[in-house]
Amino acid sequence: MIPIAAINPVAKLGAGVIVSLFLIVTIDWVSASTALVLELAIIALMGIEPRQFWLRTLPVWVAAPLTALTILLYGRYEGDVYFEFLLIRISDGSIELALATFLRVLAIGLPAVVLFISIDPTDFADGLAQRMRLPDRFVLGALAAVRMVGLFLDDWRSLELARRARGVADRGRFRRLAGQGFAFLVLSIRRGSKLSIAMEARGFGGDTPRTWARESRWGAAEWFTIVIGTLVGLTATVVAVLTGNWNSIVG
Amino acid sequence: MLVLGESGAGKSTFLHALAGVVGDDEGESEGSLLVDGAHPSATRGRTGLVIQDPDSQVILERVGDDVAFGCENLGVPRDETWRRVRESLAAVGLDVPLDRNTSALSGGQKQRLALAGVLAMRPGLIVLDEPTANLDPAGVAEVRDAVIRVAESTGATIVVVEHRVSVWSDVVDRIVVLSAGGGVIADGAPADVLSGQGKELAARGVWIPQFPPPRPQRSERAAKHSLLAAQQLRVGRGKHALGSELNFEVMSSSALAITGPNGAGKSTLALTLGGLLTPIAGAVAASATLAKGAGEHPIRWKSRELLTRIGTVFQDPEHQLLTSTVRAELEVGPRALKLPGAEADARVDELLTRLRLEKLAGANPFTLSGGEKRRLSVATALATRPQVLVLDEPTFGQDSRTWSEMLALLARLVDDGSSVIAVSHDLEFVEALADSTVVLE
Numbered sequence: 001m002i003p004i005a006a007i008n009p010v011a012k013l014g015a016g017v018i019v020s021l022f023l024i025v026t027i028d029w030v031s032a033s034t035a036l037v038l039e040l041a042i043i044a045l046m047g048i049e050p051r052q053f054w055l056r057t058l059p060v061w062v063a064a065p066l067t068a069l070t071i072l073l074y075g076r077y078e079g080d081v082y083f084e085f086l087l088i089r090i091s092d093g094s095i096e097l098a099l100a101t102f103l104r105v106l107a108i109g110l111p112a113v114v115l116f117i118s119i120d121p122t123d124f125a126d127g128l129a130q131r132m133r134l135p136d137r138f139v140l141g142a143l144a145a146v147r148m149v150g151l152f153l154d155d156w157r158s159l160e161l162a163r164r165a166r167g168v169a170d171r172g173r174f175r176r177l178a179g180q181g182f183a184f185l186v187l188s189i190r191r192g193s194k195l196s197i198a199m200e201a202r203g204f205g206g207d208t209p210r211t212w213a214r215e216s217r218w219g220a221a222e223w224f225t226i227v228i229g230t231l232v233g234l235t236a237t238v239v240a241v242l243t244g245n246w247n248s249i250v251g
Numbered sequence: 252m253l254v255l256g257e258s259g260a261g262k263s264t265f266l267h268a269l270a271g272v273v274g275d276d277e278g279e280s281e282g283s284l285l286v287d288g289a290h291p292s293a294t295r296g297r298t299g300l301v302i303q304d305p306d307s308q309v310i311l312e313r314v315g316d317d318v319a320f321g322c323e324n325l326g327v328p329r330d331e332t333w334r335r336v337r338e339s340l341a342a343v344g345l346d347v348p349l350d351r352n353t354s355a356l357s358g359g360q361k362q363r364l365a366l367a368g369v370l371a372m373r374p375g376l377i378v379l380d381e382p383t384a385n386l387d388p389a390g391v392a393e394v395r396d397a398v399i400r401v402a403e404s405t406g407a408t409i410v411v412v413e414h415r416v417s418v419w420s421d422v423v424d425r426i427v428v429l430s431a432g433g434g435v436i437a438d439g440a441p442a443d444v445l446s447g448q449g450k451e452l453a454a455r456g457v458w459i460p461q462f463p464p465p466r467p468q469r470s471e472r473a474a475k476h477s478l479l480a481a482q483q484l485r486v487g488r489g490k491h492a493l494g495s496e497l498n499f500e501v502m503s504s505s506a507l508a509i510t511g512p513n514g515a516g517k518s519t520l521a522l523t524l525g526g527l528l529t530p531i532a533g534a535v536a537a538s539a540t541l542a543k544g545a546g547e548h549p550i551r552w553k554s555r556e557l558l559t560r561i562g563t564v565f566q567d568p569e570h571q572l573l574t575s576t577v578r579a580e581l582e583v584g585p586r587a588l589k590l591p592g593a594e595a596d597a598r599v600d601e602l603l604t605r606l607r608l609e610k611l612a613g614a615n616p617f618t619l620s621g622g623e624k625r626r627l628s629v630a631t632a633l634a635t636r637p638q639v640l641v642l643d644e645p646t647f648g649q650d651s652r653t654w655s656e657m658l659a660l661l662a663r664l665v666d667d668g669s670s671v672i673a674v675s676h677d678l679e680f681v682e683a684l685a686d687s688t689v690v691l692e
Contacts, residue, residue, distance in 0.1 A: 122311060122312055122313065143311070144311070158570040161522060161527040161528070161565075162570045162571040163554070163573070164554045164557065165525060165527055165562070165571065166587075167554050167588070167635065168554060168573065168583065169554035170555055183569075183570075186569075194302070194304060194307035194308075195310070197267070198300075198302065198307060198365075199310055199320075201270050201271075201298075202299075202372065203325045204320070208326040209326055210324055211327055213315075213319035
């Protein structure tokens with residue numbers, strides 16, 4: 001089992017981006033299926049609880065066939081036509097493209113989701129600021145804002161209930177939503193400005209160079225993650241080129 | 252040092268200025284304020300600030316990281332930071348693991364966490380802006396004791412603003428009273444200031460133990476009958492029920508208090524009784540007198556049908572505001588009921604006068620003070636004359652004047668035959684108003 005949670009989030013992000021880059025420059029089914037097979041093997045080694053795996057990746061499993069269906073019905077017209085109705089035309093070309101798209105969405109989506117399940121926002125922010133050298137004001141501001149999402153959800157629910165209590169929730173749903181959205185914005189800005197006072201009062205945004213209480217580590221495991229990502233992408237590309245299926249979308 | 256003064260005297264602004272968080276673009280300033288002989292913004296970190304709202308000052312997700320945040324900003328080396336984190340948490344008596352999720356803490360714990368975060372910066376001055384106003388009685392004691400311990404162990408100067416004088420009067424060395432017109436009214440030892448200025452301060456809304464706010468005269472009440480009943484009721488948001496099964500009746504001409512510690516589900520129960528949340532199990536059943544043909548279950552009533560039957564006043568008045576003037580806000584209910592114009596106007600005028608809002612009729616509700624917003628949110632519910640009025644923490648963070656007005660208003664509603672349900676951990680308020688109490692655990 002690979003202890004994926006302990007790996008620096010920046011490395012996970014990097015590996016995910018590298019695989020995606022290899023896969024978006026071509027649209028063939030060989031590279032996508034090669035990558036997918038390799039990824040599934042790696043994911044199996046990570047020892048993720050099956051229930052959690054299916055639950056988290058469910059959106060990808062829903063999105064992939066939907067995207068493929070669209071391409072199947074309206075995609076590239078080529079070879080024999082099997083079905084035609086108005087703009088819909090299912091042909092050899094559209095079937096092949098649909099299959100390639102289906103596999104591609106899975107090959108890019110699954111590792112992205114799996115890698116991100118284990119990312120802790122605080123560790124991610126530490127990594128972005130200390131390893132990627134992004135400005136710490138920006139990174140920590142965003143981190144603090146993410147933590148407020150729960151409060152925002154509570155606000156939104158209260159606003160909804162309050163409208164029922166005020167007797168205006170029976171009709172005019174769209175106009176009401178607009179008004180509620182505005183009230184929500186006002187409340188959010190208030191919360192934001194209170195938070196920024198609290199942060200400033202703790203010396204945030206001063207001139208002193210900041211220290212980091214948690215070190216964002218980068219060692220063999222992180223390099224290994226990046227190398228694995230690169231290998232998956234490279235293998236997929238090489239197999240596709242060798243079988244003569246690789247077709248670049250560039251040029 | 253305890254700073255007192257009526258609403259609008261600039262107590263919070265003074266504390267924010269001490270902490271160096273008042274921006275140049277947020278109004279005008281005159282004269283000078285020096286911390287350690289320098290402008291406060293130059294001595295950031297020398298002054299620590301703790302504010303009223305526990306939720307808006309938690310910055311990071313894990314307890315240890317949150318306490319370390321200030322040290323990091325001041326450039327404290329890593330080993331030193333973690334040593335200070337452990338010391339500060341011990342000093343405020345917050346004995347939880349460093350990786351505990353901050354959102355799982357109670358209100359009192361969050362305030363002590365904020366104090367620890369401030370303490371880790373090793374400030375010479377700690378300012379606290381109504382640090383206990385949003386807490387239940389246990390939380391108030393926790394925070395006060397932590398502050399005293401910190402003052403004794405670090406020797407830091409403590410400046411605190413609070414309406415409830417009794418919490419601090421025994422432990423402070425000095426009380427300063429600010430005037431709404433600007434300037435200082437009194438400055439001296441607690442006993443001297445309270446005996447000299449106590450009566451005056453009490454009249455201006457400050458809680459002085461020797462001068463409690465007036466309580467209303469009660470009059471004869473009509474015979475009671477049942478309006479609402481909780482039947483094997485279990486409440487919660489989402490799927491899981493909070494607390495145990497509840498059975499009780501809500502009677503006309505009487506007041507019911509719901510009390511219990513933070514997180515026991517008081518607000519959830521109030522919203523469920525108000526016909527806004529669906530019970531997890533059991534039912535909230537309306538009697539025929541209350542339902543008047545709308546069906547037995549308030550949660551199935553239309554939004555408009557609720558208006559004349561059950562009114563709900565939320566804990567945060569801002570959640571209920573819909574319009575851009577106070578007058579329009581009061582007209583929302585009568586308009587939804589399609590009352591004739593003259594009748595609606597008469598009701599709105601009466602409420603504006605009764606709740607001392609007539610001068611503010613044209614003002615934007617968001618710009619009102621805390622006490623004014625609270626009065627407005629109660630007035631909006633009263634405009635449709637509901638038989639049952641549900642209020643969530645109606646006296647939360649209010650000065651003694653608003654407190655006493657709210658009490659008088661609710662007592663009159665009850666005496667006139669309505670039913671009032673109030674969620675509150677304000678024991679004096681419960682004692683003065685409630686005929687019966689439901690205690691959640």
